[in-house]
Amino acid sequence: MIGRYVGSFCYQSYCLERPYLLLVIVPVFLSLLFLIYKNFIRFHDKAERKIFTKKKKWLRIFVLAARSIAFFMILAALALPFTTEETITHGEPIIRILSDNSRSMEIFDSELLEKARDKLGKEYSIELSQISSGTNSELGQGILSNIQGNDNLFIISDGNNIKGKKLLDVGMYTRVSNTRIFALDIEPERNDAYVTMKGPSEAIAGTPSRFTFTVEYVGSQPAFTLQVYIDDKLEFSGQNVFSKDIVKVLGEGYHKVSAKIIIDDYFSENNVFYKSVKAVPKPKVAFVSKKKSPLEEGIKSIYELKAMAELPPSLDKYHAVVLNDIPYSSLKNRIDDITGYLLDGGGIVFIGGRNSFDKGSYEGTLLESLLPVKIGTGKIIDPFKHNIVIVLDVSESFSDFSYKKGGSKTALDLGKGIAVKMIEQFRDDISVGLAAFAAYGQILSQPVELAGNRKMLSGIIERLGSGQGTSIDQGLIMAEAALEKVKGTKNVILISDGKMGHQELPHAPLRIAERMAGKGIKIYTVGLPSELYDVDVNRVLMTKLAQIGNGNYFEPNEYQYLNVFFGKPEAKDKVFFGNSNLAVMDRNHFITEDLSINSRITGLNFVIPKMGTRNLVYTGDGNPVLNSGRFGLGRIVTLATDDGTEWAGSLLTKENSLLLTRIINYAVGNPEKDKELYIDAGDGFLGEGNEIMVRSDKYPVSKQLTFAKQEENLYKALFTADEAGYYQFFDALVAINHHREYHKLGLNPELQDMAELSGGKMLDLDDEEIIEQIKTFSERKETARKDLKLYPLGIALAAFIIELIIRKIYEHKGSFVEVSKR
Template identity: 30%
Template structure:
């Protein structure tokens, strides 16, 4: 935070305190930034928290988790987006700790800057030998440079990256980074295959492979993983299956490669063997080319009648329009989700495949049951942010349909534009439906927003229907149109947040695949353009299983085994293997740490290990069979050795992420907050004031006046009768 103006927090606090004397300021500093913890600590419910911070929470509860939790107690979190007074540049190295000898490994040198331009020299060394040196100009906040290297000797090696900035660089401590790497022998793998193939050639180059035509070689403990290449179910005997189940359950890996004799073509469906796999061997539903999210406005302004005297409200009309969209046959090949927003946004329904009649009818019933929240504020930005979140992992085209009466509150427009612009840049097509009592030629904020993000806009009045097209525009004509190739399928990464696909650069087509469906709990990692699973993974017992539902490269998928695409199969096998080291003797596992963090160490040994570090015997505790734990506290940067196992200690984690957290705005907007810059304190105060006034609609009983009136009439009648009776008696 020292790169920002230190007086901003006091200025913001002073402005808030002038209008709200009960406002309090809380400050913290040090080599760690536990923003999530602090939000949880100070949130009281029905209040507001203003963060004057870079938004980089590096210790304790994640920022997103904390903001989500406190939002459920009506605590709104805001962030002041600051421009740094100084630039700062940091460097780090990302890659595997345990690597295999002779295999080319890719490490990523990540350079971050707080400003908008930095020039520096980057040098990368392996054991003091320079393997890369270049002058770099950087205009993006983050630049990642992949560096490949193959180690030729076993044991610990150290990769070092250093930058020498030419201009403003506030901290020098984060200009160098060390990564310890432990090189191990090639792990043993059993490949069960009947033929030569690209798969066989690739894994034989990378690992110590034993090739067998059946499981008769035995699933011995020396093997880290087994690869089954296009096997009929009949080729797996009951004894082999039992042995394989035990092999994987004990912590080893299994990769099942498809082809003409496996999965849907090999009798796997409902077999005992299929129970181990992350897929079922029947065709997956076709999810079309579109994922669509409908965003509905249910704020207080939608309570009123759209046409006076009809009894039909704006919300009633919105529901009818959405139901009409769901019944449109053009959407049958799409997945559709629904979000509603009033004072806050919430998910009405996740993405649902509309060609499923039961699911579609259930979704329609859910929409008809939506009740207005009675909140005055129209939080369009929150609705858009939630739609953006729902579409994060969409493999096909993305569409968002916003149905609203068009009333955008002051202060909401800019934040709505920010989210919508971000979605537009991510190739999300946006459709704005303006529900109105009568058409107008005036340019509304709602229409202006649509034009600003290249969205479609249409007005509609009760009881007319609307027409929405989610068809993708035709490709631009080329001088010589390429001939269509029947039976080719583009494959792409579906889920990025996984070891296998995190840094994968995949660009390939295949000509065939096994039509399977991923199971609940499985990770769908690579898919075709139609969403068909190609690589799925899950855990089985202590082990790992991957379904590779195309072939070994012999007929369908040769492109997956060449060039950069071959990284996919090596990443898959590496994940299936897990720890490539031998389980014999004493095995040490410890991550590199940042200065100030405790280094936790796990030791696997058949006997109680005796570990000495710095001349002192470490206190070791047993946490499981043959597994022990200890820790060391390292107070200086450098590379330390426990036996022959290296542990690097780098600068404090506080200096890793520099500049404003690019994800903070999305997190805060998603849960009802806003992000303002230093000059927008007045808008922040207005927003806080508006949100402090909460309007709730509660049923009020009207029985009492009628009961009292009835009682009064009853008493009057009783008194009248009594008077008449007394009068009669006197007259008599």
């Protein structure tokens, strides 16, 4: 198993750093055996040879043994033997109190610093430092700059970090610097409430948009009035409403959406929240269908829809084209137009039916080369034997950190549990192998049929240890090697947090994934969170690996969707929602994010996803229904069932219709991409500055802004607001809210995570045992490596000396046997 010292061999507290060098003793022993028993003297006859050999027998055995021991000890020394010793210290006898003087701290006791200094000063020498002030808290950087190593820090703060280094990154660094962090568990003494909102920054004019308004508070529960304004007109007013959803149909252009709470509390700055919303014109969509379609009726109110039986002469004036059950014969003369439209950034949706895909003669045509799918064979059940290698991350970020805030179990515990569940739920005829990786990879088991081997595989997983370092590529290499000679499909399930330091897209695992994909190996990834760094999962890398490997990325609560391909019937049934036979396999796509489907289709077209395709929705038989891909700048979506005429009528219900509108919205992309003057300006907060991007064929001129050219027809300006409210730039509206400092109040749970990560803890200033707790938690177990190579070298030297002495005695006395008899 992968142990504490990756690549080392340990027994109890004794280890060899290079154990493989001991294998050299085999050729050394054989060489000694040959040299010692080889007679280099010429004899007159066989009798003389026999007498000489008998006379030298015991001396040769002794010399062989002595030299073998000596050489073995030399090899043992070269293998770098060592042990570890632990000592306990308490760090420097000084406590450095770090105080946060940012504005969010004003709701707490103003005398915390004096109280802490008086109480801790009875036992420790005290040093004071200020780590933050004003409205832009940089706690992480402030703490980091005060770490000296082997020291104890006492933090007086609410832990609300606005910018700079993340608290968990600081906690990770303290493990290297051997610093203990203690923080006060404090409660607000003043009351304050604040309002925020969530909703789209862009919407389609004339269609409903949903906005959620939330009121949060610290201290006592407040009495207040929530008011919502849209374009300066009162939309809602209610007493003590902590959460409110409002659905509004907006006209074309920019709109102001504001939320306000009427209350007398500590901060007035956070009693109002501003948001700008851009409602774009209805996108122009060409709906090409040779028959009357129920889908047309459902979407004509959302888009500027033009229904037609043939492709229009010019595609450029449409933001998207929907091809509903169109055969290849109707498209073959327009392939060049379709290709050019996609290369220029257009979007096309292909909808199946009795005249499309496999039933529309797409196979082997130029049209098929544009699609994200190949045309299938019409077989529902995959006849091949499935082979899977489950690859587990056992690195430090996975094994040393909780997978959720405040949890006691690590990400490795969760990952091992999921792997065992997979082994329990996959079919008996599936062959499963195991691999693990930290800095290096290791094959734990070659693929074996689950029938009769579940207990063995589960036992390997449960006994799996942890290692140092992280190299995801090493785990993939091991999986690739384990699948090298198997027959049937080749699949890898990678269970990891995807973190390799701070690299978002490290090159090595991507390169290995591309090589594996070229060999027909599918890669599925399961992203498990760990509390290391400022992200729980590196979803960018995990999703990219799945895309390269023509598989899917799953969140921890979604791994059971793998049962669609590999699960027992009873495990597969649990995947589907209601009476549905459709499962969303990729929830990290615009179309399927936060989407539930309760739909049963009765027919489909058979397609096979190409490499790099996003596989979004599958049937219970493991057949792809919804896929997306890119061609040039364009977007292509394939829906391998019909428009609801015969097979997929339930997709048109109100419950499921969001899927179809998202498909078309994805194909539309940015409906304003062809405007002569396009402005991209997001909302922001005071003190942070905003980027104003303008795409224009002329240099933009503004009294408020100075633009710098970024690339052809693209200009950027920076804007810093003096006060909260709305600002107009050209025809664009930007909302600026008060500093983020006012919207992050109360004690941040990450403060406790950072303290515990360092080996410290949260403390109560009124606790009489606070000094004793600091002493207890400031204990450090320092592990020192003790080199042991002199011991085997001493034994080797002793063996050589003893051999030399015995040989000298033998030379002077005549024979070793005679010497021993005397």
